[in-house]
Amino acid sequence: MRHPVPPAAVLQELRELTATELSLPSRLRYLCLLLAAATMTAIVTALLLTEAALPVRTSIALEALAVIGVSWVIFAAWVLTRKRVLLNSHRIVAGRLAVTFCSVFTIGAVALGFAMSSAAAFAAAAMGIAMLAVAIVLLVRARRRFASLSKRRAELERALDGRLS
């Protein structure tokens, strides 16, 4: 029976599509967007929580900024889980970047808090610690998954090599 064969052009288009779909820089852009939006939201929320005597208009503006920040966080997280999905190696890179970024942010906020005796900086540091905790959990999960996939890969390679030799 005749077996339909794909035209060569389709295969070429497909390889180009794969290269675009799997590009690391496009993922890192969305990761940076997520981290920047989360940081902005943390700072704005810290100000809202600690500055009691803000004028009404300023409070409304900060609340609007916080909502915008959360929206960007949700959008970037949606892209990274549905459109530019993170494969295991990407997750480890993203986890390391997130841990580094959140550490720097938290240390900076704590330092600013002590230097200026700023309650807002301490509140931002508290949110930085929460973000750091999430980043560490994601990195640990990615590394565990890497270890389990690598172990299974080695088992399969041994089994297949054993049958071939």
Added chain:
Amino acid sequence: MPTIDNKNETDELLAIRCQLGEPAAFDDLISRWHGPLWAFVRRLAGTDDAAGEILQDVWIRVLRGIPRLREASKLRAWLFGIARRTLMDRLRDQYARAPAVEIDVEQIAVESSVDEVDDLVVLEEALDGLPLIEREAVSLFYLEELSLNEIAETLGVPVGTVKSRLHRARRLLRQAISKRG
């Protein structure tokens, strides 16, 4: 010739390499599975153009979905399941747009058979004339060599239903061939 165990383990290894994020694994995945997926979709879609468009969507779904594939050993059933869902979505959209037409997917499949090609053998004509439901079961079982369990997972139906579809398909093929012969 690779055994069934070897084939399953090779597929599982391929899926794991993709999940780990090894770029060469995606080239291997495409080299290994694009042909069979194309053959399956082409048989059901009717034309090269339609099959090409559907296959692009299939591969986008595969690339985006592979990190969530829990059982890497079921790669084959997973791939054909995505191809089938994409094809069905396309057919649904296509016929939803057609105004005031009674939708009968089985009839559509019969009408979309590839009659314009001159050099088809009788069996292939008969296969193209099968209703979509039976045609996909026959394609997966006899041409793509999936097991009954894998076909059941691909189609999202019990194994008994797959068996009855294959039985009906064989009966229809016999009738079609005897009419011509």
